[in-house]
Amino acid sequence: EAGVAQSPRYKIIEKRQSVAFWCNPISGHATLYWYQQILGQGPKLLIQFQNNGVVDDSQLPKDRFSAERLKGVDSTLKIQPAKLEDSAVYLCASSFTGGGPYNEQFFGPGTRLTVL
Amino acid sequence: AQRVTQPEKLLSVFKGAPVELKCNYSYSGSPELFWYVQYSRQRLQLLLRHISRESIKGFTADLNKGETSFHLKKPFAQEEDSAMYYCALSVGNDMRFGAGTRLTVKP
DSSP states (O other), rough: OOEEEEEEEEEOOOTTTTTTEEEEEOOOOOEEEEEOOOTTTEEEEEEEETEEEEEEEETOOOTTTTOTTTTSSSSEEEEEEGGGGGGGEEEEEEEEESSSSOOOEEEEEOOEEOOO | OEEEEOSSSEEEEETTOOOEEEEEESSSOOOEEEEEEEEETTTTEEEEEETTOOBBTTHHHHEEEETEEEEEESSSSSGGGGGGEEEEEETTTTEEEHHHHOEEOOO
């Protein structure tokens, strides 16, 4: 089966600019996750969708970050305006179900964002 | 709040030697624990789940609630095991990852 797709793979912007990332999950996966991975750290969950509804966005900096999954399939994550500390790899993942001890998340290749 | 600690950023062993990657967690309830692995130029992927009590690629991990640990072990390391390993704790909808350990298996 096709894996999780993300674009772009790399993005370089200047601080205060805006940027958007796109993710297409594995077909049939109801749950979609966005993670931020700063260099030297593990992935940090930003937001989780179940179909087109938000399940958890407690760690999303809502003053500058937004995400949507309007039709319950693909999703976009936006940063507006970007700060230097937003430089990271943004990972998208999907799973058939959300949570639970048998849950397996399938990850995309990530988007590496550099903010200058 | 729940937290995952991987005390070793780097771990290097020789081929055929035993390897143990340490993971400690802080959570007062019943934890759901996972090991994820990222090989060079590949995506992050699930290695094993504690609930399944499985051995994948020769790796096992035992949950020790008394020590709040979930260490990953393999009796004889192979060069192809070289990768970044992340321990993860799931509580409800929240998945917390450790900072990761980079394992290098030398020939």
